[in-house]
Amino acid sequence: MSRPWPARVRITEVGPRDGLQNQPQAIPTAAKAAFVRGLVAAGLGDVEVSAFVRPDRVPQLADAAELFARLGPAPAGVTYGALVPNAKGLERALAAGVGKVAVFTAATETFNQRNVGAGTREAIQRFGPVAQGTKAAGLALRGYVSVALGCPYEGPVAPERVLGVVEDLLALGCDEVSVGDTIGVGTPGSLARLLAVLLARVPAPALVLHLHDTRGMAVANVLTGLEHGIAAYDASAGGLGGCPFAPGASGNLATEDLVYLLDGLGVAHGVDLPRLRAATEPLRPFVGTLPGRVRQAPPWPPAATGGA
């Protein structure tokens, strides 16, 4: 608590993409559009809406173009982003009117080999045309580095390897790099070691933290990020994307839990909690009860006390 932290943070809402991509039940495009509009109404100005990936690989997001069409142009001050794996995906994304493009890679060779059949460096080089096309279109480019604090195949990951990937993504032209604890194994100890290595070479504003709460560490890791001056965080409304009680749960940090922490610290974020709760209502018939902790708890402070 001794270091000052950012006065304001930017939250990138990844629920519509990262949250919905693993849902077992098909969700109508209209419900997704209502969800995204609700997120914007709750104050979330940076929303990753979908991914322009092969529909046979990720059928849950096969309606990306239709979803962008339904949404129409993003309101002023709002960015609708999308994950894009290759030039063909970028073509579709640009045609759909995407406002921000994200490319996705991992910190370990094994994860990349299994995911895209290429090593880390080659995987990033393949993004060259996407990066060039994104820049030519005047759009922002985000890079993801997944499994940055631990890989399901390789175990713990050396911070220097993450730094190498972050630098490659910045060299590619990324405006920001989202560093992900994809399997939720990081602690304030391992995260502090990683951030010390990254921040020695990369300016804090280029970094975003993407934390998963699989082992209950996400909020403590955000606190650690704040103490290191990181001012941008990914989160998923209601913790959409995985219930900790379900096998294979992804355990995305819930946007509400992040907001509750930030409110407690007096850090500005611009998100309205009641509206955020309302935003997920259109999904309710398809995703059931969401696992976020604040979402599950009674409101605080209780209205009757009039406390602050």
Next chain:
Amino acid sequence: MSRPWPARVRITEVGPRDGLQNQPQAIPTAAKAAFVRGLVAAGLGDVEVSAFVRPDRVPQLADAAELFARLGPAPAGVTYGALVPNAKGLERALAAGVGKVAVFTAATETFNQRNVGAGTREAIQRFGPVAQGTKAAGLALRGYVSVALGCPYEGPVAPERVLGVVEDLLALGCDEVSVGDTIGVGTPGSLARLLAVLLARVPAPALVLHLHDTRGMAVANVLTGLEHGIAAYDASAGGLGGCPFAPGASGNLATEDLVYLLDGLGVAHGVDLPRLRAATEPLRPFVGTLPGRVRQAPPWPPAATGGA
């Protein structure tokens, strides 16, 4: 992360008392005894075993004397504690061979009035005979201050009120005071403000933090406690005492989640995670799946990687 934290912490395991007191299903004394023995085998040297309260008020703990009898004398280096509300309870506790006595009060007038029909100061004064008897028996005395970061009746609680209760408990003769976020509303912000007020008047070794994870803040709050030099924490095996998905859940900080954080920070604690998992097995037929986050997640690092 910038302040050094304690090299070692003491964990007080409160699962058998705080965890089991709200369980809807009756649990055989033999299962409780096996649980306590398993906790000790896992390295937990300070276990709050039960409470000598009125059996009609807390039927779940009505077997306190029988449980102590089954357990027999605590092994060397291990303390079996019990909550005691009054002189009659102390008499039973001493006869049972208790090793440490705890008295319980709250930071707000309304909570105490509703709980014991007396104001805070009077409630503490009533503990005089318990304190004197405990000291005369040569035993350690713990005081609890509940709802220290928020009260369900009064809302947020001023740190100065908590300080007053802590000082009254220390004046009563308490060797340690466990400061509880009973309804799990605290954040690193409100906790830091409370600790700043407490530590200006009370030495850190006299303080214990008792955190609930109702809103996902418990681990971040432990981190804040560590950064303030607090070296003693209460926790409950598996998060016993409340599932966040159940109404009225208490959401005790899971001992495993605490241990995972401490391991990540390199803070010693003496607890063996696999044995702790085994410790709750005797309870499984009665309590079902436990809500602790680490408990629900796959082991890390995966054995195959040989990582550390």
